Amino acid sequence: ALYVKQNGEYYYYIPNEIYSAMHNILANVYHKKIINVRTIPSDLRGDHTSFINIFTGVGYKHLGVILYFLLGIEVDQSKVDSAILYYEDKNKNLIKIDNAAPLKQKLLELIKKTNLLEEEFLIVMWEESGGHTLNILNVSKDEITGELRFETKFPIIADKYPVPALVIITELISRGHKISESIDWSIKGINRTIRAIDEEKVKIMNNFGKNDGKTIKINNKKYKVSALSDNNNKVDLYQLKSNDSMLYFRPSGTGPEVRFYIFGNRDTH
Structure with a gap:
């Protein structure tokens, strides 16, 4: 800081x-x-x-x-x-x-x-x-x-x-x-975590895996779902992209959490 x-x-x-x-x-x-x-x-x-x-x-x-x-x-x-x-x-x-x-x-x-x-x-x-x-x-x-x-x-x-x-x-x-x-303050970036044990992490990742490459609707907003993987094709992170926002989430490697990273319009994200 x-x-x-x-x-x-x-x-x-x-x-x-x-x-x-x-x-x-x-x-x-x-x-x-x-x-x-x-x-x-x-x-x-x-x-x-x-x-x-x-x-x-x-x-x-x-x-x-x-x-x-x-x-x-x-x-x-x-x-x-x-x-x-x-x-x-x-x-x-x-x-x-x-x-x-x-x-x-x-x-x-x-x-x-x-x-x-x-x-x-x-x-x-x-x-x-x-x-x-x-x-x-x-x-x-x-x-x-x-x-x-x-x-x-x-x-x-x-x-x-x-x-x-x-x-x-x-x-x-x-x-x-x-x-x-020097940066666009109309865009807000926030980090959030939710508690999830290993079984819950797997469930969350698998649920979004079913929608990889598809467009889903959340609260009347459309998001394109993309799985981001390593070069062994192991999915580590998901991207949800709308016309004015970006959301990433991944399971924490150090604790029982799933971490969310959100970037979007300050008023509507």
Whole structure:
């Protein structure tokens, strides 16, 4: 969390708000091209300013795989199999990632299409609980094969290390940028949990599994149900998407709970 004193008053911001605002300022004001790698339940209010959005399961065991993929670092297959990895295409569809090649190809296609081969890309890897890691990627060409690849001159950290992000947001605030003006407050994000023992968790997941790929109606609002799974096709999380809201839920791995993450219009969510 972050307390910011502005106009003589203190304001309290949670990680979702801090990071989304920071990314939006960097993209809109400083024209940074952001490879936005976030856990699926994290705040979506910075997605629209990102160069590409990549979504993962909860935890750095998922986030770190993406950085290794882009830099050509070998990842143990068991870690890839258990990871939940998707990227968002131009139509907002989620495309599953089960190896490095398609992701690198898609990203390089976008870079060439937008003529950004000389650009420095800011890759941010973050989660709603406060973890944040960043690095700077450049595109280089192999002198022998001519193949394009990503490289960085900075240490490769694939675990949570939020210090650079906190330094950056502090610097941006000192320059006069305001978190309160940098994210869309008409969208509200809330987390909720309900108690559920293992048998109840299974029942909840199975009930929604029957509706995977279908549209259901809840309180006169239509939601498209999508199951999000790891690369072993084990469903870990469900997405319910309406025309103005997004809801995710997953069983907790640490206690007898099911966790809900809801993003929607502040007045109607």
